[in-house]
Amino acid sequence: MAALRAEVSKVSKKMGRVQALRRVNAVFGAGEVHGIIGPNGAGKTTLIRLLAGLLHSDTGRVSYGEAADPFSAAQAKRVTGYFPQEPSLYPDLTCEEHLEFFRDLYGLAQEEFVRRSEELLQATGMAPFKDRPAGKLSGGMYKKLGLMCVLLNRPKLLLLDEPTVGVDPVSRQELWDLVYGFAGENMTVILSTSYMDEAGRCARVHVLSGGEMLASGAPQEVMAQFGVADFAEIFLNHDRK
Numbered sequence: 001m002a003a004l005r006a007e008v009s010k011v012s013k014k015m016g017r018v019q020a021l022r023r024v025n026a027v028f029g030a031g032e033v034h035g036i037i038g039p040n041g042a043g044k045t046t047l048i049r050l051l052a053g054l055l056h057s058d059t060g061r062v063s064y065g066e067a068a069d070p071f072s073a074a075q076a077k078r079v080t081g082y083f084p085q086e087p088s089l090y091p092d093l094t095c096e097e098h099l100e101f102f103r104d105l106y107g108l109a110q111e112e113f114v115r116r117s118e119e120l121l122q123a124t125g126m127a128p129f130k131d132r133p134a135g136k137l138s139g140g141m142y143k144k145l146g147l148m149c150v151l152l153n154r155p156k157l158l159l160l161d162e163p164t165v166g167v168d169p170v171s172r173q174e175l176w177d178l179v180y181g182f183a184g185e186n187m188t189v190i191l192s193t194s195y196m197d198e199a200g201r202c203a204r205v206h207v208l209s210g211g212e213m214l215a216s217g218a219p220q221e222v223m224a225q226f227g228v229a230d231f232a233e234i235f236l237n238h239d240r241k
């Protein structure tokens with residue numbers, strides 16, 4: 001099965017008393033690496049959780065698949081991997097035990113599990129640490145373990161909420177390389193970041209501020225649209241309005 005496309009149309013969502021999203025439109029093309037960028041409170045987590053099927057929009061629509069091959073929300077959920085902003089792994093379980101735990105959760109056959117977990121341990125460079133408990137991993141390794149757990153099931157749509165927070169620059173680069181290694185024919189990736197310098201790493205960026213989608217497009221296109229040389233300027237200008 002191929003990478004899954006997703007689209008939100010005129011999506012609004014209130015969280016408590018806050019209007020977290022305001023008539024947001026965005027298309028997340030299949031196989032691409034999409035970045036939802038915006039400052040704290042912009043609505044990134046709300047949008048990602050809506051795409052993950054964990055929240056429902058008040059108005060508007062979230063849809064999946066191509067027009068010729070639409071997916072229901074339930075079908076999409078089965079092939080979506082979601083990595084929360086604050087992943088909670090089990091501190092006492094080792095990396096390998098985590099992978100086994102997720103194997104059982106996903107109901108993976110042992111043969112497929114062995115193949116996939118070997119592949120992920122190699123790709124992430126985590127093989128030497130597979131016997132280390134999660135509670136003893138560095139920040140970057142902890143994120144990699146969380147990523148392996150969601151990738152085990154070969155999702156067609158991968159949603160990562162701020163995967164690079166609290167990760168040193170080398171591990172951040174490794175995480176980006178991993179994301180690009182997995183995105184493509186078989187996987188669409190949508191990640192959020194509040195680090196403006198990471199916007200340029202995305203194939204397509206979706207700029208969110210105060211619950212509004214300000215722009216979507218290739219990073220260069222979006223910067224040209226705002227007449228800025230740096231993403232941070234978009235938010236500075238927007239907040240001043």
Ligand SMILES: Nc1ncnc2c1ncn2[C@@H]1O[C@H](COP(=O)(O)OP(=O)(O)OP(=O)(O)O)[C@@H](O)[C@H]1O
Nearest residue numbers: 015016017018020039040041042043044045046194
């Ligand atoms: N359960 C909730 N109850 C009340 N307000 C909420 C709730 N969840 C989110 N909000 C508010 O909705 C807005 C959007 O929140 P959201 O978590 O989506 O932002 P974000 O872009 O992910 O921010 P951050 O970068 O801090 O993670 C914020 O103003 C937040 O305070």
Ligand SMILES: [Mg+2]
Nearest residue numbers: 044045046085
């Ligand atoms: Mg968030």
